[in-house]
Amino acid sequence: MANIYYFGISYTNTTTYHRASALKRLGHNVIIYDPYTIIANRLNNKIQSKIHYITGYFFLEKVINEWLLYIINTSPKPDVIWVDSGELFGPTSLKILKIWNCPVILYNIDDLTGKRDGNRFKNALRSLLAYDLVVVVRPETQYECQQLGAKRVIRVYRSYDEKAHLPFDNLEEIPLSFKSEVAFIGTWMKYERRDKFLAQLMDNGVPLSIWGDRWQKSSYWEKLKHSYKGASLGGRDYTAAIQGAKVCIGFLSSGNRDQHTTRSLEIPYAAGLLCAERTSEHTYLYKEGVEAVFWSSAEECARLCHFLLNNDTKREEIRLAGIQRVKELKLGNENVCEEILKLV
Template identity: 55%
Template sequence: MLNILYFGDHRHFSTAFHRAKALERIGHKILRYHNPEETLPGYFKSAVMSAINFRSGYRLLQRHVQQDLEQIVQSGIKPDVIWVDNGEFFGKKCLQILKKFNCPIILYSIDDPTGKRDGRRFDSFLAAIKLYDLIAVVRKETEEECKLLGAKQVLRVMRSYDEVAHAPYENAAEIPLNFKSDVAFIGTWMRNENRDEFIKVLIDAGISVSIWGDRWPKSQHFELLKPYYRGSNLGGKDYIAAIQGAKICLGLLSKGNRDLHTTRSMEVPYAGGLLCAERTSEHTALYNDGTEAVFWNDAHECAAICKKLLAGDQLGHIKKAGMKKVRDLKLGNEDICKLILEKGLSNAI
């Protein structure tokens, strides 16, 4: 059993928390689960300051985060390993403080810290990159770029579902009617990603699309999309209900983040949904197209596939096959966390 000091990711709180619980399920002890944002002075948490911090690489926060970490060091806890999710708050001096624990420090990121989409957001992390004993990432480009920046050890993994949090309803009849749909998209509206344009093509083709997610009223097409908008981001059993209750679930990538698969690529089949996503090298390596998931090259092909599936009798077969495949691939949090820990401890310190 390892004693783990865990620093959660404030932007992906639920996924970070699920990973911490997965580490406990495989036999380790979380000495402390710490979200660095929670201990910041209140004025740093305003919308204006959050935007400034994001755009400046969290430079203004460094003194406060360093003081916070010093207090944790002085608390007397003795971790065997430190796990950092994302790491955007932690600059070089922060890592030097954590080094006082004299144990391996692992960073895991599902973001694209070496990419260009988020400007200077990851400047503090990039300044500290050489001090991590292992950096686990989910993109080939990120893997290569971290190595070029001097990272000691880089491991590329696939994203993961959570074995407990994303488990489907045992009795599908218990799924509330307000989460039933023909085609569902669960995700945030993002500037310059054209997700609204994509869904508009499906609606224009006569397909009923249910949308859950934040910031959709910002879309220039929101008046058209409004009748299909079912509410803000989902979590917990509501998230599972919307996946399992849909006949088809759309998996849209973030091009700005250089995605070739997303967490939805794993969570949807695991939770009993039918994944309908862009045809990429990683998606086609994961699932057999047409039998375990369905893939498309553009919105018009997606619309044609959805129409065919909704009119046919293959929905249940594909859902069942996709669910079996993602389990066979062992891409749950427990398996991925175990792999990261083994790699991080093998050559550390």
């Protein structure tokens, strides 16, 4: 088994933690280095954080590189270096990591070459040619990274976590506060119009429960607050809210060129019923109306929700078929991480 140095656990991002944990479960010796802890005091207010985001973290390169040099000088050589996301590592950072003369992987599930996040991934793109393997989740991103000269680029689907998203054995274990008819678990995003969509579901009589951050900023808050159940969920609470709902709404990020999201895998694996936007990737992953349900408008989504809530047998058939299908796809973190490591 490999000795892996894993860089990039953001203190706000549990999905990266799940991947590192999956590598450990596969038997690898994983040492986690979180660059965000090194720069936390420089991101301690909204203004500073926004400046660094807008400038592509350019003014943080020196402190990051000094930190990497310290690790190089005080740590034994690993077998593999895994960089998650990569926005903090510029070309000099990669030169430092390359001192170890071992494979360096970039794994990024955001839209690395897209336009939504401005300069956020400027460092990662400047460093692209230095990585031995670049792993992305969109065919467009794969093509664009290849065009930019990356040595080797592969595209994978997003993944659920075999342990973190494992459903409860018994529905009685799920607290009543996490049981609902139709649930959406996610963040309000300014330009995604999720709030308008959810408000339209409410207008169409859909009994909605919302968990997530920043919804108070929505112009639809006066309506949505009646369905709002609380802030973002993590750990077993997240799984409980998925499994405790009869129907789970799955949104995409249009600015991120999404055709599927982590929710597309997490919801069925956590024993929920996926009700998401109709896309080519969703209809490839699941048989429509058999293993998941899809919509192209709020009106169609509302009709589907009412149909499912009024047809217990059909709803349960789709839910169980979705669970079976997501397991057949083998898109757990352990599966995906193992395939990636085989390539280096």
